[in-house]
Amino acid sequence: MTKVPATWSSLNALSYAPALESASIVKLRTEYGLFINGSFDAPRTNEQFATINPATGETLTNVARAGEADVERAVQSARRAYEKTWSTMPGAQRAKYLFRIARLIQERSRELAVAESLDNGKPIRESRDIDIPLAAAHFFYYAGWADKLEHAGFGTNPQPLGVAGQIIPWNFPLLMASWKLAPALAAGNTCVLKPAETTPLTALLLAEIFQQAELPPGVVNILTGDGETGAAMVAHRGFNKIAFTGSTEVGRTIHRSLAASATPLTLELGGKGANIIFDDAPIDEAVEGIIDGIFFNQGHVCCAGSRLLVHESIHDDVVARLTRRVDQLRVGDPLDKNTDVGAINSSEQLERIKELVAAGESEGATRYSSSCELPSKGTWFAPTFFTNVSNSHRIAREEIFGPVLSILTFRTPEEAVAKANNTPYGLACGVWSEKGSRTLWVAQRLRAGVIWANSYNKFDPTSPFGGVKESGFGREGGRHGLEGYLNV
């Protein structure tokens, strides 16, 4: 008789041995300067800050904090590049650089995926299979447009705007950089990009890729810094375009400060996406869609399906299946290939999540959290959902931006639409039903920029993305994504 080793019997049937991606794939410098005019140099502020690994709390490296004088230098560098090289270069030539950048992202994809997971806390499975391939795909896609702008539907001779200032958040660092840079560059603009303060790493690696690709100096400048750096960019009147992705609150501030200027603005802000499950939906697929809608990227997703609207007759069944599925989610080391849910990006974000979850409990909703063990170091939150949620609860109205789902019910399609639209936001929704006619009926009545049918959180560079109402304006991706960077 073979004896089962004690360690085996103590593991439950679904445990896996760790399959780790090595952190040593990424060679980080001990400090990074600002990327201005094609090379890294020290900030005029002489200030630095640390970027940390949220899964451990350890410092990964130190980056420069750009101030007003650095914004000025970056704008001048981008202006020179715009006038001397980039805007006068034939589109086919710009395309060559963009193709080169896309290929280099692919070549360095393992390194970029590990760096993204270290800096952001997201599972390597996501950075490796989603963030980095999609970032490359955006450069490939817009490279294809660079010499065909006159066929994009914006007139026979569309012109670039000039120098674009781009401010991005921390939830999809490299992907958001690519969403912003690729269409702007294809259209002939030059850029000053500011990554978020908690996730500057992959933007700095992208700067190295620009050097490798021999992108002319000044075409892209990267300023690391915090909200003050972002505010200094918005206050600088040398930009011909400002594009922002982040919180609705900061989006409002930017909108106000540009109100008196003629600078075109694109805002991609928060959301409170409704994922609507009808009683005829394929139930197991729908449960997977619910999981993907809210637990993908720890729920740090502007278009997350954070409000589940489920047909009353299947509510109990869906909740039972969801409970089982939530308990199976593996929470832990982002570099473990088996991890489903990684670390919360920062302690500030963790506090916001905790505060809203406490509000949910005190307002009378019923909480269920996975009983998974959380690592002792770093910032973590167990996958959670609330039942008995009413539309007036804060957890049904405010963006939690974490692994927390609010479940509401409906009885008729009309009620589903009314509840889904009962939010100041309008970014994304999901509809699950076997009936195409019902899906279309609902989709036509939903006030949201993106609607997924029998799927959720699917992204493609050819497809426009953006919101209505307080979720912002302007589109990124697709032919539409060029419009914000052309003088049309």
Ligand code: NAI
């Ligand atoms: P945030 O909006 O403060 O940060 C986004 C970017 O804006 C960062 O690069 C930041 O440095 C910059 N920024 C901050 N203040 C600025 C200012 N006054 N002028 C110009 N740029 C400025 O977002 P934060 O504080 O990290 O997150 C707060 C909440 O915002 C989250 O809990 C979430 O609900 C929401 N959020 C939504 C995102 C989305 O993709 N829709 C992304 C990030 C956050």
Ligand code: MG
């Ligand atoms: Mg970090």
